Amino acid sequence: MASKQILVVPGDGIGQEVTAVGKKVLDKIAGKFGHTFTYDEALVGHAAIEATGNPLPDETLAKMKNSDAVLFGAVGHPKYDNDPSAKVRPEQGLLKMRKELGLYANLRPIKLFDELLGASSIKEDILRGADILFFRELTGDIYFGEKGRKNNGDTAYDLAEYSRFEVERIARKAFDSARTRRKKLCSVDKANVLETSRLWREVVQKIAPEYPDVEVEYQFVDATAMLLIKDPKRFDVVVTANLFGDILTDEASQIAGSMGMLASASIGDGTGVYEPIHGSAHDITGKGIANPLASVLSAALLLDISFGMKEESELVISAVDKLLKAGFRSSDIADAGTPAEKILGTEAMGEQVLNFI
Amino acid sequence: MASKQILVVPGDGIGQEVTAVGKKVLDKIAGKFGHTFTYDEALVGHAAIEATGNPLPDETLAKMKNSDAVLFGAVGHPKYDNDPSAKVRPEQGLLKMRKELGLYANLRPIKLFDELLGASSIKEDILRGADILFFRELTGDIYFGEKGRKNNGDTAYDLAEYSRFEVERIARKAFDSARTRRKKLCSVDKANVLETSRLWREVVQKIAPEYPDVEVEYQFVDATAMLLIKDPKRFDVVVTANLFGDILTDEASQIAGSMGMLASASIGDGTGVYEPIHGSAHDITGKGIANPLASVLSAALLLDISFGMKEESELVISAVDKLLKAGFRSSDIADAGTPAEKILGTEAMGEQVLNFI
Ligand SMILES: CC(C)[C@H](C(=O)O)[C@@H](O)C(=O)O
Ligand SMILES: CC(C)[C@H](C(=O)O)[C@@H](O)C(=O)O
Numbered sequence: 001m002a003s004k005q006i007l008v009v010p011g012d013g014i015g016q017e018v019t020a021v022g023k024k025v026l027d028k029i030a031g032k033f034g035h036t037f038t039y040d041e042a043l044v045g046h047a048a049i050e051a052t053g054n055p056l057p058d059e060t061l062a063k064m065k066n067s068d069a070v071l072f073g074a075v076g077h078p079k080y081d082n083d084p085s086a087k088v089r090p091e092q093g094l095l096k097m098r099k100e101l102g103l104y105a106n107l108r109p110i111k112l113f114d115e116l117l118g119a120s121s122i123k124e125d126i127l128r129g130a131d132i133l134f135f136r137e138l139t140g141d142i143y144f145g146e147k148g149r150k151n152n153g154d155t156a157y158d159l160a161e162y163s164r165f166e167v168e169r170i171a172r173k174a175f176d177s178a179r180t181r182r183k184k185l186c187s188v189d190k191a192n193v194l195e196t197s198r199l200w201r202e203v204v205q206k207i208a209p210e211y212p213d214v215e216v217e218y219q220f221v222d223a224t225a226m227l228l229i230k231d232p233k234r235f236d237v238v239v240t241a242n243l244f245g246d247i248l249t250d251e252a253s254q255i256a257g258s259m260g261m262l263a264s265a266s267i268g269d270g271t272g273v274y275e276p277i278h279g280s281a282h283d284i285t286g287k288g289i290a291n292p293l294a295s296v297l298s299a300a301l302l303l304d305i306s307f308g309m310k311e312e313s314e315l316v317i318s319a320v321d322k323l324l325k326a327g328f329r330s331s332d333i334a335d336a337g338t339p340a341e342k343i344l345g346t347e348a349m350g351e352q353v354l355n356f357i
Numbered sequence: 358m359a360s361k362q363i364l365v366v367p368g369d370g371i372g373q374e375v376t377a378v379g380k381k382v383l384d385k386i387a388g389k390f391g392h393t394f395t396y397d398e399a400l401v402g403h404a405a406i407e408a409t410g411n412p413l414p415d416e417t418l419a420k421m422k423n424s425d426a427v428l429f430g431a432v433g434h435p436k437y438d439n440d441p442s443a444k445v446r447p448e449q450g451l452l453k454m455r456k457e458l459g460l461y462a463n464l465r466p467i468k469l470f471d472e473l474l475g476a477s478s479i480k481e482d483i484l485r486g487a488d489i490l491f492f493r494e495l496t497g498d499i500y501f502g503e504k505g506r507k508n509n510g511d512t513a514y515d516l517a518e519y520s521r522f523e524v525e526r527i528a529r530k531a532f533d534s535a536r537t538r539r540k541k542l543c544s545v546d547k548a549n550v551l552e553t554s555r556l557w558r559e560v561v562q563k564i565a566p567e568y569p570d571v572e573v574e575y576q577f578v579d580a581t582a583m584l585l586i587k588d589p590k591r592f593d594v595v596v597t598a599n600l601f602g603d604i605l606t607d608e609a610s611q612i613a614g615s616m617g618m619l620a621s622a623s624i625g626d627g628t629g630v631y632e633p634i635h636g637s638a639h640d641i642t643g644k645g646i647a648n649p650l651a652s653v654l655s656a657a658l659l660l661d662i663s664f665g666m667k668e669e670s671e672l673v674i675s676a677v678d679k680l681l682k683a684g685f686r687s688s689d690i691a692d693a694g695t696p697a698e699k700i701l702g703t704e705a706m707g708e709q710v711l712n713f714i
């Protein structure tokens with residue numbers, strides 16, 4: 001029986017709707033196992049800009065640092081996307097949070113629930129059994145290097161940078177994890193063109209002998225983007241740089257049937273942050289139809305990784321599994337065969353998760 | 358009846374085997390239409406390093422500049438891939454060629470031949486009717502900015518850069534092309550993070566009003582990587598930066614059933630270069646099993662774009678179509694239902710193309 005302080009940071013768009021469900025699930029688990037979870041809330045992204053002018057207010061950051069874990073929603077707003085000249089943007093809040101909390105490792109497990117085999121655009125025999133864990137580096141690369149304009153604004157630049165230390169710490173996390181799984185690691189880079197990738201490959205090659213039980217493979221990012229669809233089962237653990245990880249994990253969401261099913265854990269030096277990999281999805285915000293399962297599965301990762309509560313975490317995952325087996329679907333994972341009465345909105349999906357816990 | 362000088366540059370690995378077929382097809386077309394095509398050959402990549410120490414010898418470059426078109430194979434060698442410290446690399450030849458010839462626009466048409474619907478890992482109903490034309494910028498971005506090491510080699514960096522002019526000329530090519538197709542353009546960037554992407558979006562937004570008949574959409578690269586698999590039919594023309602184009606077009610090869618089917622045209626200020634999007638594939642080099650159709654279809658693009666020979670180009674494409682309808686397959690596009698006697702090697706596939714011309 002543990003006492004934990006959880007910060008809920010819904011952010012923008014459907015972030016509000018889905019974290020509300022994630023929080024209810026945490027609460028139900030606390031009750032069932034006799035834990036005491038206390039909650040606080042804080043602003044980030046567009047919501048924080050509207051309230052304070054700052055996408056990551058100091059108060060939010062302080063609360064994050066003082067919590068045992070953060071349940072995060074999503075950030076972003078179409079207003080900024082279509083205004084390339086905006087100086088203050090919701091995403092700055094997200095990136096600053098990652099940097100300030102030292103969240104250098106972003107874990108994105110890609111696993112298909114059997115019941116969703118039909119929901120993917122990929123053929124069932126290609127998918128069945130696929131189970132990939134991505135380690136995306138999250139505080140370096142072209143995301144955080146110097147960026148700006150020169151020649152009177154006519155030339156734009158972004159600097160990508162990696163240090164040996166940054167590559168080594170994420171690579172070690174990936175190797176350690178591969179050991180507990182199918183013992184295969186694929187390191188993805190673009191070493192035939194980029195110097196940062198050559199350093200990346202050098203470092204992985206150098207530490208590989210310390211993990212003789214792990215079989216290492218090196219792939220270029222373009223080939224990987226192809227192989228993920230052609231033969232997802234060939235991958236076990238994948239480790240890659242920030243930008244490549246961003247692209248490849250969104251692509252890999254199709255292996256899991258829908259982006260609405262994918263959770264992520266961002267960990268590093270301090271408090272861990274748990275969030276869906278989907279974005280703020282303003283096109284469906286407020287309609288009550290967003291799939292809350294990515295937030296629910298983020299809560300499961302939170303229990304497991306930040307609190308070491310394996311049993312609690314597995315109970316949440318098995319509740320999701322049971323809900324799917326019972327035929328319930330949010331609209332993003334429904335298919336032609338789903339009866340109308342089994343297609344549920346965000347809250348009703350949440351109720352079913354609670355039922356099955 | 359035209360007289361044309363064609364330079365064949367096989368490069369490395371299966372580049373040799375597949376360009377041999379592409380050349381035979383060009384020759385057959387010349388004979389049939391009474392054109393005079395004369396050929397020369399030149400070295401590039403690993404083959405050129407072995408012979409001269411230079412991945413793009415001056416002689417090769419001079420021959421390219423003096424030709425009416427270049428039929429290109431592939432470059433690359435595993436020896437360099439696994440040696441991040443190699444100073445001379447095959448890919449430098451490819452990149453230098455692109456820069457020196459001003460090949461700023463790389464066109465990658467992604468179209469599925471009906472007979473290959475079964476060969477893709479994507480479901481047939483998702484694929485049927487998909488037809489995408491990528492415009493990948495090819496002489497800028499992180500490929501060509503300054504790169505190197507600092508802190509005694511412990512930090513690596515790569516600079517991404519784009520100027521307004523570079524974005525505008527590729528965007529205009531894409532808009533012009535969209536006009537001749539389904540009048541939809543998707544511009545792909547990462548404007549929520551990168552300054553080069555914000556410039557990119559700014560420029561596309563600025564010229565869009567000049568093409569009121571073209572419907573423009575802006576997508577982030579991560580979302581695009583997902584949407585390409587989820588709903589490939591939503592795309593018509595896609596325009597994007599060098600690195601994003603590299604990743605997305607390899608991914609999109611799965612829409613066409615196999616990488617072995619995809620041709621590309623690199624055009625710009627001078628001689629056009631036509632090449633498969635697949636690489637040197639050393640794992641199957643010398644086995645005589647490489648699919649030559651990407652080179653054959655590259656020859657078709659060459660006839661169309663560099664020589665303005667539409668009828669000749671269409672005859673080549675329809676020969677490929679007939680060959681597939683007749684049930685012939687190279688091993689990469691064969692499936693469980695392909696009878697063994699219809700699975701052909703590189704040369705035999707080539708013979709069938711010639712038969713059907
Ligand atoms: C919103 C955006 C800045 C972010 C990223 O690119 O990291 C998102 O796509 C993600 O993957 O978390
Ligand atoms: C070989 C490599 C340098 C090249 C690239 O990245 O441009 C290749 O992947 C391509 O797409 O033509």
